[in-house]
Amino acid sequence: MLPEKRVARLVQQADISLSSDPLRSWNLLTDALAISPYDPDLWQQRAIAHLKLGYPDLAIGDAYRALLLVQELLEAHEESEFGFAGLAAWRGRRAQPKDTFATDDAVAEEASNEVEETEQDYESIPKITETEDEDLKNTDILARRLICSSLLEIGCLLDAWEQADASIKVHPEDEELRKIYKKADEKVKQGREKGVSDFQLRGGEVARVIYPWNTFEPDRTSEETVAHLNTFVNAASSGNFEVKVTELPMLVPDAKEEGKVVTKTSRQLGVYATKDLPTDTQVFSERSILTVNNRLFDPLCDCCNGPLDPLNTFSCDSCDDVMFCSTLCKDEAMEKYHPPLCGIDIDFLFKSAHTRHSVANDASATASSSTPTKALYSLLLLRTLAMALTQDVNPLEILPVKYLYGSSPPPPPPQKPPTLPFTFSDNILSVFHILTRLEVDPFKVSLHTFDIWHTLTIHSKILGTASARHNPTSGQPEVAALHLCYSLVNHDCEPCLMWECQSEMKFRTLREVKKGEEVRDCYTDPRIESWKKRREWLMGSLGGGCRCGRCVRESEADP
Structure with a gap:
C-alpha cells in the first residue's frame, strides 16, 4: 500500500475511534506519524487524542510540534530542514479519497511495488496554493488554541496568558484565542492581587x-x-x-x-x-x-x-x-x-x-x-x-x-x-x-x-x-x-x-x-x-x- 494511502487510512480509523476509544486513536496516529512524521495535521490530531485521554501536558508537546511544522511547510521552498518532506507527505495524504476503505488494496499494493523513489529539487514542488495556505493557517490556529487552553487547564496561568497574547498578534481575527486570553488575563490579575509571584503563576x-x-x-x-x-x-x-x-x-x-x-x-x-x-x-x-x-x-x-x-x-x-x-x-x-x-x-x-x-x-x-x-x-x-x-x-x-x-x-x-x-x-x-x-x-x-x-x-x-x-x-x-x-x-x-x-x-x-x-x-x-x-x-x-x-x-x- 502506498505510504500516503496507509497514513490516510490510519487517520480515518483514528477519527472514528477518538470518541469511544481514544487510546486506540492514539496508537493509530502514532503509527501514522511513524510513516509521516513531518505532517503537522497528524501531530495536531494526536494532541486531541492526548486531551481525550486526560494528558493536556502531552497535548501541548504535540501541538507545539504541529506549530513548528506548519512554519516548516510554509518555508518549504526556502530549503527548510523538514518542510520539503513534510509538504510532500501532507499533500499526498490530503489527495487520498475521503473514504480510503472503498479503494482497492490489491491495486494499491501492486502500485506501491512499482514505485521508485526519485530525487526532487525544491523548484520541482508546486508552490503552496491559497487554499493550502488557509488550511495550514487553520492548523496553526487550532494548535495555538490547544496550547493556550491546556496551559490554562494545567495551571500555568502566566504562560497561558503570554502564549495567548502572542497568538492573538499572529491571528487577531480569532475570537476563540481572544476568549482564552481574556480568561488567562483575569486569572493572572487575580493571582497578582493575592500576592502570588510570577514564578508561581507559571x-x-x-x-x-x-x-x-x-x-x-x-x-x-x-x-x-x-x-x-x-x-x-x-x-x-x-x-x-x-x-x-x-x-x-x-x-x-x-x-x-x-x-x-x-x-x-x-x-x-x-x-x-x-x-x-x-x-x-x-x-x-x-x-x-x-x-x-x-x-x-x-x-x-x-x-x-x-x-x-x-x-x-x-x-x-x-x-x-x-x-x-x-x-x-x-x-x-x-x-x-x-x-x-x-x-x-x-x-x-x-x-x-x-x-x-x-x-x-x-x-x-x-x-x-x-x-x-x-x-x-x-x-x-x-x-x-x-x-x-x-x-x-x-x-x-x-x-x-x-x-x-x-x-x-x-x-x-x-x-x-x-x-x-x-x-x-x-x-x-x-x-x-x-x-x-x-x-x-x-x-x-x-x-x-x-x-x-x-x-x-x-x-x-x-x-x-x-x-x-x-x-x-x-x-x-x-x-x-x-x-x-x-x-x-x-x-x-x-x-x-x-x-x-x-x-x-x-x-x-x-x-x-x-x-x-x-x-x-x-x-x-x-x-x-x-x-x-x-x-x-x-x-x-x-x-x-x-x-x-x-x-x-x-x-x-x-x-
Whole structure:
C-alpha cells in the first residue's frame, strides 16, 4: 500500500475511534506519524487524542510540534530542514479519497511495488496554493488554541496568558484565542492581587502516572525485580541492607482529599537492615555516572563529580569543555555518554526561564530552567538522553533510570493521582532545545525514543529520586545525581540515615539500627520545624503530602 494511502487510512480509523476509544486513536496516529512524521495535521490530531485521554501536558508537546511544522511547510521552498518532506507527505495524504476503505488494496499494493523513489529539487514542488495556505493557517490556529487552553487547564496561568497574547498578534481575527486570553488575563490579575509571584503563576501540575503505552516500566514489586535489585543493594551496602516489598501510606496532592485515603496504602519497595548497625557508621557506598554539575563553582570531575587535582587531570581529546579525575572516568565517559555532548554549548540551561517566549518560536529558542536546582535537573535529562544516544538504547532502559521510581499506574476513580510540577519552558521548550543541541530530529527520531512522554517520565524519576549537593561557600546547588540503590531508601522526617555525596553516594547511621528495621532517609532538611513547610518542600519529590509519623503527629497537634 502506498505510504500516503496507509497514513490516510490510519487517520480515518483514528477519527472514528477518538470518541469511544481514544487510546486506540492514539496508537493509530502514532503509527501514522511513524510513516509521516513531518505532517503537522497528524501531530495536531494526536494532541486531541492526548486531551481525550486526560494528558493536556502531552497535548501541548504535540501541538507545539504541529506549530513548528506548519512554519516548516510554509518555508518549504526556502530549503527548510523538514518542510520539503513534510509538504510532500501532507499533500499526498490530503489527495487520498475521503473514504480510503472503498479503494482497492490489491491495486494499491501492486502500485506501491512499482514505485521508485526519485530525487526532487525544491523548484520541482508546486508552490503552496491559497487554499493550502488557509488550511495550514487553520492548523496553526487550532494548535495555538490547544496550547493556550491546556496551559490554562494545567495551571500555568502566566504562560497561558503570554502564549495567548502572542497568538492573538499572529491571528487577531480569532475570537476563540481572544476568549482564552481574556480568561488567562483575569486569572493572572487575580493571582497578582493575592500576592502570588510570577514564578508561581507559571507553574502548573500534571498527572504523575505511568502512561498506558509505556512498556518500559518493570513490575517493581515482582520477585524477579526485587531479586535483581538486591544484587546491586547487597554490593553497595556490603551486605548491610536488602530490598523488600513494603506498604507505604497513599499520598494525595490535595490536603482536602487526605481524609479519604488516610487508611489506604500502596505497595512499594523499601530497604531493610540485615544486621544490627551501630550509630555513626558508614553502611553504604554507591557510584553513578548519571551525575552532573553546574561548573560554576569548584572544579569537579565531569563523570563522577569528585574533586579534581589540578596537577593530575584528564581532558577530552576533542574538546576542552570537561575534565576528569582519572583515566577510568575519562574512558567511561567516552564509552557511555560524552560523544553526543562533545563541544556543545549547554549554557542555555542556566539562563532565566522568565524570558517571554512566543509560541511560534523554533526549537532553538532560549528555553531554560528558572532555578539552579531545575537547571541541574535539566542537565540530568541531557545526560540521560546523551547516554541513550551513545549506547543506542531507549532512555527508559538505561540503568539506573529503568528501576527508578517516578510514577504509578493511575488510581481508580474518583481518586486523584499524584502530581508532577510542569512549566512550558522547563518541560516543552527546554526539551526541544536539548534535542536540537544533540542534533536529534525532534519529529521522526524522537517519536519512539525522545517523545514528550519519555522526557516527562524521566523528569518524574529525576524529581522523585535525584540528590542535590550544595556548595558550602555559595549555598547554591552544584551537583545532582541519580543513584539506583540510594533511590530505593524511603523518606521519613525522622530519618535513621544521613547521606553525603562526593564521588560516591554514602550513608551513615544517625542512631542504632536494629536488624529487620526499614531504614529511612529524609528528602528535605529534617531541621525544618514546620510540618507545613516540610510538606511544601516535599510535594515535588513525593507527589503528595508527606504522611510520615512525624508529620501526622505534628499536623494533629497543630492543624
